Amino acid sequence: MVLDQGWFTETASEVGTAFSLRINDRLHVETSEYQTIEVYDTDTFGRLMVIDGFIMLTDRDNFVYHEMMTHPALFAHGSPRDVAIIGGGDCGSLREVLKHEGVARATQIEIDERVTRVAEQFFPALCSANDDPRAELAFADGIAWMANRDPESLDVIIVDSTDPIGPAEGLFNEPFYRSCLAALRPAGLLVQQSESPLAHTRLICDMHAAMRRAGFADSHVLSFPQPVYPTGWWSATMAAKSDGALQAPTHVAGLETHYYTPAIHQAAFAQPAFLARALQQTLDTDQK
């Protein structure tokens, strides 16, 4: 089988898989200070954003990712006022955060302004909350930004980054998690995209161990489907500054969502048997 003209293909070399979308046209390409950004018009998934050859999102299925990166953490917290989004340049997470009326300020810290400008042009629905007076768009390095926060000034931190290679590498380690912990109020939560439960089990375990070493009291994996990412099976990792903070939501407002529901929130916390075993083994070893 040969795929060439008419398809965009992302090869996940380390996973041994490739995923392709049938495309009609490439709408945009540019090389920013940080990376190459492309936009395609696909046949069945709407528009597609690609960075350095890796699929970032499509119109059709980004709702799962953006809803699961935001609503579980915001509802689990219960009364978040100050929210920071590290990365998230497509503004989809920002839009979901601002559906929560109690949020007073949502700051998006994206290193590459061009990602946001491209999203504004080609994915206007994702950027529909950018003009909300509670939204602040900062274009800066998220690691430095977090290190300079006032202590206990944030309620929820959402790390909506690319894979842990290149610019995002420094967002997956203990020093960054220490900055996050210091910036969070006592009931604060951190949620970070954490790759595929099947293909990146080791990374997930390492993230949890690093979060605990940094001082987070608790951490859990949330699993959800994401068809355009390798294996189609993705996760977020949620960590709580204080014991008991990671409870089920006591109150879920009637947001308009396509994937998230209170039952989905609970369901996402269910850990596949192999992942529960791997995590337990990692944390047991780390505590010795």
Add this chain to the structure above:
Amino acid sequence: MVLDQGWFTETASEVGTAFSLRINDRLHVETSEYQTIEVYDTDTFGRLMVIDGFIMLTDRDNFVYHEMMTHPALFAHGSPRDVAIIGGGDCGSLREVLKHEGVARATQIEIDERVTRVAEQFFPALCSANDDPRAELAFADGIAWMANRDPESLDVIIVDSTDPIGPAEGLFNEPFYRSCLAALRPAGLLVQQSESPLAHTRLICDMHAAMRRAGFADSHVLSFPQPVYPTGWWSATMAAKSDGALQAPTHVAGLETHYYTPAIHQAAFAQPAFLARALQQTLDTDQK
């Protein structure tokens, strides 16, 4: 991006996607009375079985599918003695069913004996329960087999078929569901693979409507990841002959599993918001 030598690619034309696995070698190919069966040695997913160009399973990720096609239905039933598997020629579902000690007889009705013989040769782990005295391997047409059952002679029916095109088409309609209903005891359950919640929403809704019209009292979607199937997001549909039978499991034995846990069982029933709305609309319309 061109994929050719060194990759096996399945194109899901109607979904507008393609999925590829890096391969080392093709180990087997044959054309049986019904279809062309291939086996590949992949680089990272173990062995791969392909039928008529469609990926059936790999060593690495079939555990999710086989566990979710069997354990939720068997545990929800609570005390299944007689189980039938329609299709399932790779014997992976049979193996999971026979982990339940209370099962007295598990009959696998696969139309193409060659699928089972190829599985025995190339996927011996999946066939490890074939010699269990409670296992019966029948090579026959599942539709006719089910139509000839004694009334109320089965506790759980598992329809582990290929896509609803070709030989499996007749397994996705009201006449077949009526045969299943008649063959089930009053507390009986039917579970059937039901494709991708994202890509095949319409099919899932049609299946539920047909099951209800056939007389099933209740039906639910179970969602789970399945990396090698289109969108990586798959489902089973479970239907109960009697009201109230589809409750949560009251008793879960300590089976050795890689994906299934009691929490995963509950979680699989959580319906994505868009799917819940589509199903409700279908069933409301159908009842008018």
